[in-house]
Amino acid sequence: MSQTPQQIIAIVPAAGIGSRMGATLPKQYLALNEQTILGHTLDCLLSHPSIEKVVVALSPVDDYFAELPQAVHPKLEAVIGGKERADSVLAGLQIADAGAWVLVHDAARPCLTHADIDKLIASSSAFPQGAILAAPVRDTMKRTNAEGVITATVCREQLWHALTPQFFPVHSLKKNLTDALAAGALITDEASAMEWAGIMPAVVSGRADNIKVTHPDDLQLASLFLKSHI
Ligand SMILES: Nc1ccn([C@@H]2O[C@H](COP(=O)(O)OP(=O)(O)OP(=O)(O)O)[C@@H](O)[C@H]2O)c(=O)n1
Ligand SMILES: C[C@](O)(CO)[C@H](O)COP(=O)(O)O
Numbered sequence: 140m141s142q143t144p145q146q147i148i149a150i151v152p153a154a155g156i157g158s159r160m161g162a163t164l165p166k167q168y169l170a171l172n173e174q175t176i177l178g179h180t181l182d183c184l185l186s187h188p189s190i191e192k193v194v195v196a197l198s199p200v201d202d203y204f205a206e207l208p209q210a211v212h213p214k215l216e217a218v219i220g221g222k223e224r225a226d227s228v229l230a231g232l233q234i235a236d237a238g239a240w241v242l243v244h245d246a247a248r249p250c251l252t253h254a255d256i257d258k259l260i261a262s263s264s265a266f267p268q269g270a271i272l273a274a275p276v277r278d279t280m281k282r283t284n285a286e287g288v289i290t291a292t293v294c295r296e297q298l299w300h301a302l303t304p305q306f307f308p309v310h311s312l313k314k315n316l317t318d319a320l321a322a323g324a325l326i327t328d329e330a331s332a333m334e335w336a337g338i339m340p341a342v343v344s345g346r347a348d349n350i351k352v353t354h355p356d357d358l359q360l361a362s363l364f365l366k367s368h369i
Contacts, residue, residue, distance in 0.1 A: 143263050144240035148191060149184045149304070150231035153177055153246035154198040154220025159353050166352060167246040168203040172365050176352055179249035179365065181209040187256055190242065194234060196220035196227035225316060225326040232313040241312060242304035243329050247352045250364045251304070255345045259306045262343045269307035269338070271330050272345035273299035299342050302349050305329040311338065 157166025167177040174182070177195075184193045194216050197204050204210055204217065218234060220227030228243055235241055240263065244251060255272055262270040280293040305328060312329055315336040319326050326332045330340045348364040350357055 143189075143260050144308075146191060146236060146239040147189050147242065147260065148235055148239050148309075149187075149193045149242045149244055150228055150235070151177075151180060151184065151193060151195045151244055151246050152220060152224050152227040152231070153180075153204075154196050154201070154227045155224065155247070156198070157247070160355060162355075164203065165198070165201075169352075169358065171249060171352075171358065172362050175203075175207060176249045176361070177204075177246045178207055178209055180244065180246050180251065181207070181212070181215065183249075183251045183253070183256075184242070184244065185209065185212050185214050187253055189256075189260055190214070192216060194218060194231040195246070196231050223326075225320055225332070228329065229313070229316050229320065232309060232316065235309045235313070237310045237313070239309045240306060241309050242306050243312075244304040245351055248303055248349055249352065250346075250348050250350060250361055250368070252346060252349075252368060255349060256304065258345070259304055259343050262341060263306065266341040267308075268340055269305070269311070269330075269333060270341040270343050271305040271328070272302040272349065273342035274302060274345060274347045274349070275299055277347075301328050301330060301342075302345050302351075303328070305340070307333065307340070 160166040168175050218230045276295045276298040281289050282291045316332040319332040319335040324335045
């Protein structure tokens with residue numbers, strides 16, 4: 140059984156505008172339990188002993204990051220993100236060591252725990268192609284037509300919510316993400332770029348409270364989840 144990677148970095152795509160949140164500032168800078176959403180996310184990654192560097196991808200017009208206390212952390216480096224999330228991740232990969240492994244984690248997921256990071260890192264010995272945190276679907280799943288009328292019940296066996304972090308060798312993710320985007324593939328997470336290349340990652344069951352703050356009512360949920368971690 141191979142060892143877990145010696146060199147691990149994190150990339151945090153944080154260049155979005157949070158349009159679905161409908162706030163007056165990018166959602167990653169909204170207040171959450173005396174911090175910002177991004178501040179919580181960065182604190183979790185910067186404090187993990189196995190993560191040697193955290194690369195955050197920012198909007199070219201970001202006016203907020205420099206004010207964060209985390210901005211001066213010695214393990215933190217900032218790059219300019221891109222038009223889509225995948226472009227921002229690729230911007231981070233440009234400064235990553237090819238021999239490292241990378242944990243890509245959404246800025247908008249502030250409830251991540253070290254225990255889940257440990258589980259994902261440990262999975263690399265069994266899954267050298269890479270793996271993602273995921274949560275099993277609990278509800279009956281429906282597909283509808285454009286009018287909102289049910290057209291099918293989707294089998295939920297082996298059906299998962301893809302979460303982040305998503306954990307891959309830098310060289311493999313960088314090549315496959317570059318090629319997938321160049322081919323015009325729709326890439327909404329790192330795993331889909333690997334799948335596009337025929338490399339099928341594994342899932343590692345993670346906490347269901349590792350939510351992505353997307354809509355306004357997610358903020359109170361994230362607050363409650365973070366308080367439950369203390
Ligand atoms: N061009 C982009 C778009 C998104 N992201 C980041 O990708 C993560 C997940 O994306 P999402 O939740 O969709 O964030 P937004 O794109 O900001 O939200 P929305 O789609 O509602 O505008 C977020 O941390 C976001 O900042 C990014 O780095 N670069
Ligand atoms: C990466 C991700 O969080 C996995 O569920 C999700 O794909 C991000 O999608 P978004 O549309 O950029 O929020």
